[in-house]
Amino acid sequence: MRVLRTVAQTRVALQSARLQDRTIGLVPTMGALHGGHLSLIDRARAECDLVVVSLFVNPTQFEENADLDRYPRQQQHDHELAATAGADLLFAPTAEEIYPDGFSTSVEVLGLTDRLEGAVRGAGHFRGVTTVVAKLLNIVAPDIAYFGQKDAQQAIVIRRMVEDLNMDVQIETCPTVRDADGLAMSSRNVRLSERERDRALAIPRALAAATAAAAGGERSADALIAAAREALRALEAEPEYVALVQADTLDPVVRLEQPTLLAIAARVGETRLIDNAILSPDSSVASSASSQPDFNSTFPASQFEKQTDPRQAKPREAQATCSA
């Protein structure tokens, strides 16, 4: 695996692949790699000829300097993990390379970004995300870019940006990878003390409680949200939001009538965690027997179906899901 620090090096490194018509997959990350990131790399490896992982802790998407400073960084270990997972190129630029003096452009998706994460973290968060992802897509020009369902709103916003700006890339959303006890893998989990790690289980339990209620026939959004909140309260996780929203528009729903996104953000001690599940009124979709959400469920097909792109013919045979 080659490590590239500059935009120019990256473009040169990708030139021959492009000339040979090899498909390029991009996995954007902020490092501190874990099983969730590796599942995206796996998927890219299975579908593309050349896999590029980007590693950049994007300062413009952090609303608090303290949060940016605390963000876990482990570059050398990340290099090893990315190489082992099968990345061909690691693009790990400095902040100055991405935001040189005089940088003054931003890409902003309106509407979708006011809600959930945008409402709590401020408009600047998603502006930072979309601007840096637009730059990465321009620098690497991948055929396919891979994102995680764990950051559901981010994936939805990026799809909107790609569609609105006619960007020539296919966006794939991969299922959330979890530890054995259900906690979604996150770079932020390393900040949890042992006791906080136990309390953080409130979040998958909240998703499970709402999923079980939906499987039991509950259709009222208020009641489903109350079931999730109760599970958060039981382990003293402090909710920032618990929302039941349409998975494409993020509009709140009043009744569960189709597969719908249940999104949770909660604080456990100093650590802010997010997670989500798709609730379905069709109890056969939820695993009602175990009262556990179908953690591997993906978004409704209408939102996440593959785009029809002629380059689709080129990628190697796709895996049905990312491996966990």
Ligand code: AMP
């Ligand atoms: P991050 O480094 O946190 O910005 O994440 C980089 C990519 O990995 C994003 O597309 C995330 O949605 C995805 N990701 C993070 N955690 C997980 C997880 N537990 N399962 C699947 N994808 C994930």
